[in-house]
Amino acid sequence: MRVLFVGDVFGEAGLRAAAMHLPDLRPNYDLVIVNGENSHKGKGLSKATYRKLREAGADLITLGNHAWDHPEVLELLESEPVIRAFNYPPGTPGKGHWILEAQGERLLVVQVMGQVYMVENLYDPFRTVDALLAEETFDYALLEVHGEATSEKYALGHYFDGRISALLGTHTHVQTADAGFLAKGTAIQCDVGMTGPIHSIIGGEIGSFLGRFLTQRPTRFKAAEGRAMFCATELVLEGGRCTAIRPMRWDEPD
Amino acid sequence: MRVLFVGDVFGEAGLRAAAMHLPDLRPNYDLVIVNGENSHKGKGLSKATYRKLREAGADLITLGNHAWDHPEVLELLESEPVIRAFNYPPGTPGKGHWILEAQGERLLVVQVMGQVYMVENLYDPFRTVDALLAEETFDYALLEVHGEATSEKYALGHYFDGRISALLGTHTHVQTADAGFLAKGTAIQCDVGMTGPIHSIIGGEIGSFLGRFLTQRPTRFKAAEGRAMFCATELVLEGGRCTAIRPMRWDEPD
């Protein structure tokens, strides 16, 4: 099966890029997964942005540290194909994994949040995913690691090497050029990159975000506007493993 | 002028890749700058690794948070073209910037360390570099940002946009796919990537590094061995600005 994973969709610019570009790509893929944690003005997923991402072609929406920024996410997590990080404590609304089916095969998608440099103190991503892999029945597994540290993403990759089909990172909003395969065949890319405004600081409006660095005082965050980029990664899953991992980037025309 | 910047050279594998590949590339460039903070077994710069990097073609060696890991660096910082981060407190050995000359033009190279997620509490990279740019005479300026957070690297890029020729990130050891230009012409790439062992966790031997994550106890760090990658970025500086930024990666043959 062919799977497209679209990186953190950020605000209006990201939604527009997804709406413009994703429908063209959609027919090439069996499944499309989109990280939507920044779709509502950079902060969270609302019913409106959920619907837009679905209409653009998403089969499953994933979240991240911004999961809880918009209150409507709670309802979406109950009834829609939307997941938050799997390694939240017991009692967390929603689910952290999902089974997608295509061509009679099952793709397990799990998201974990990293522990390094994140303010959240979530559960051990190594052992929690270990347990999940033992419980679930699937043909392919895709682990999304929403995190900051490259070391942690590679540590998870090597730990699950040969046991999951692919590991894709999100959260830094910058596409990495390391897409490849580990020793036992697991595909990996440190970060899929952002689908959002090009002229920005990782999606945020430059003036206000810069102010935070320059003043060290809290600033009101705004999403940037203007031309968008679309960052995604294609995975080909066949014969029990990932056989191709291809990052892509498309820039909105002027 | 044409400048090549080689990302964090890590241990024996990194030195070998530099020695194998850099001499071939050298004739294409006026200047070669190499980040050598991990050249001595992953930790610091020794006289021996300094000499190897220079023999491979480096005109200037930069460091990072691992600057002080090997004691010989103190002597090198006194007498050789080696710089540590510019935003260390007053009284720090060595310099944090350097002027390289080629074709009758002056290239100012400055390294700063980021403040976000780094254990060091260095000085404000915005204002310290502001002051340096006001003092120095140069035709082109290259700012190396040794740091973790993509937001901070882009914040610095936009802040200095139009005032420096290029910003290149280091430290995450993963090459990013974002090389491009900001609105006022400054070239930027979030991370040049590592020159070091492919089969590793950002250069470290997999078993011992994984142990740190799995046990949360201190583990003795070892540099990984095996085939190396060479990550570098080419900058073309002409007519007062950067006109091309081209990341490259070369993998050591089997």
Next chain:
Amino acid sequence: MRVLFVGDVFGEAGLRAAAMHLPDLRPNYDLVIVNGENSHKGKGLSKATYRKLREAGADLITLGNHAWDHPEVLELLESEPVIRAFNYPPGTPGKGHWILEAQGERLLVVQVMGQVYMVENLYDPFRTVDALLAEETFDYALLEVHGEATSEKYALGHYFDGRISALLGTHTHVQTADAGFLAKGTAIQCDVGMTGPIHSIIGGEIGSFLGRFLTQRPTRFKAAEGRAMFCATELVLEGGRCTAIRPMRWDEPD
């Protein structure tokens, strides 16, 4: 001169304790300094809470990391005896030090914020205060260190030992039992403690604050209510140095 320093006044409970207890104490002191960063419902200083603290007897109000939580602070910083941390970047509204006078002598009060474990990246508290001490004319100096780490507070104490009269810590909201003198005569106490609700998590309402730990999701913070404690430290300054440091705690009667 005799000086009373009142620790972080937190919300309604803290204001009530200050209003009940401080007027009784006031006649014993030449000067009263109050940390008011949490006086407005736990977050910031408003005109109303400023006025209440002044009416209760404060000569000078200090802030902290919560300095900017209430927008009215900007006006107060312009015209009233209110200071924020001294080691904010250039261009920050307000001042970070203040001269109070009593009995014909000048007391320099400076607040710095620590760098360890704080999300803000403020300027080097060692060198910025060094420079201030060299510039200002004073008989006594009181350094308030608003910070988390005990090591940093003691490092600052030993660095300025003999050059400042006293160092008082704030921010952890828990009074420490270490009040004493360093080798060269500077008085020190790691934390003055909070003036706020006893039945709380450092001032915050227990249910909502606990929720943050248990869910690792953002929770809406509320100030706790109920009986308050009043934590303060008395300093006796005479003959050019601090001759007594006496922490005190008073609990609101049932």
Next chain:
Amino acid sequence: MRVLFVGDVFGEAGLRAAAMHLPDLRPNYDLVIVNGENSHKGKGLSKATYRKLREAGADLITLGNHAWDHPEVLELLESEPVIRAFNYPPGTPGKGHWILEAQGERLLVVQVMGQVYMVENLYDPFRTVDALLAEETFDYALLEVHGEATSEKYALGHYFDGRISALLGTHTHVQTADAGFLAKGTAIQCDVGMTGPIHSIIGGEIGSFLGRFLTQRPTRFKAAEGRAMFCATELVLEGGRCTAIRPMRWDEPD
């Protein structure tokens, strides 16, 4: 039963204070528990320092983030009454809890490490201790929280209020003045304080530790020498709960 808990014993000075003062106190207590994580020159527990603490009167030694600094701890954890934090991942050597018996009653002692501001990413201290309390049979429970943040210590206190007899904090090396009781009867003190050299930065030699702050470069850590303080907290456990909590401090005579 009467229990004495001695705070982080630091290096030679701490061992000397324990050897001088603890034997005098010993007859007043049924049980003596000592945090020994810094007993070997500030770093870890060795066989020699273990033996000294036992000879001075300790029934049980607890550790902390410095647990693994001395390799002999592994053997001690296997065969002696020594515990490390309970919330380490599965597979960690040793145990994180211990049952002590006195007067026919069982005291459960558990240590957890905090998650806030600690570099280690240990398991959820709330749920792991929840599970332990459900499993074990005991008359009294003492929870030692080895951590930095006052908020986390109070959050744990309120969470377990009425279910454990007492919560004692360690790790900051500064005794707090907050010893008291929570609403449902659990005794709490944020930090017991250090048993170690007075003229120091939380136990470390002033010059070298200050150097770390002033240079932001790694410095070789040394334990301070000179007169020691002894910090401990007494708990009276009777009728199913803690009826008294009394911090104490003794300073070594000149």
